[in-house]
Amino acid sequence: MRKKARGLYLPLNTLKPVAPEIWLADGPPVAFYGMNFPTRMTVIRVAGKLWVHSPITLDEALLGEMAALGPIGWLIAPNPIHYVSLNAWAKRFPKAEVYAAPGVAERARKFNVPVPPHEVLTDTAPEDYASDICQRVVKGHKFLHEVVFFHKSSKTLILTDLIENFEAEKVGKVKAFLMRFAGILAPDGKAPLDMRATFRNKGKAREVIREVVSWAPERVILSHGRWYTENGTEELKRAFRWLNL
Helix, strand or coil: CHHHHCCCCCCCCCCEEEECCEEEEEEEEEEECCEEEEEEEEEEEECCEEEEECCCCCCHHHHHHHHCCCCEEEEEECCCCCCCCHHHHHHHCCCCEEEECCCHHHHHHHCCCCCCCCEECCCCCCCCCCCCEEEEECCCECCCCCEEEEECCCCEEECCCCCEEECHHHHCHHHHHHHHHHCCECCCCECCHHHHHCECCHHHHHHHHHHHHHCCCCEEECCCECCECCCHHHHHHHHCHHHCC
């Protein structure tokens, strides 16, 4: 049992409060380049409806918890890697509005993964959730155009792969060694080495991240590894020092 749960953030498939009107749910791992990555979804209630960031695998118990909070209003694929469960959620909740980062449709076609019809996310949040959440597209990478989000009332920033922060005790010695080399081992998690190396224009990314730092987030939710429950702004400055902020 211990081996089976290694690397995961138990309990899975249940809502965990972050702050008023915002929750996260840790999900089962997904295989990516031969490694199992833990998954994490963020849920924000906006005007009685639920905004769902990076949907994890559908789970009936989790859906029951969410139904008690309100209907699903928005489904968000925040970058061209985090979209595999989007279609299943869109089929289950056909009234939800679907948004995806630039490049999601192209990458999905490349790997023959179905994605539902959707609007492409931009630097301007849609009017129906803009009063609660602001967003920016981090530009400059070869293909990974990640959209970052900020829940204003809780001062919580939501990232996906721009910071990964795996804990050595959860991944084992061999993976911890490799992750330290890649720069994604806690407590010094950051963007993976290959991602940092393939930013074609770090100046564009720097401009966006400087603005994000100016929002002064108190918390930073990450999709992979230990997220930051406090000192969010300082963690951002540390993790993005490779951009020479």
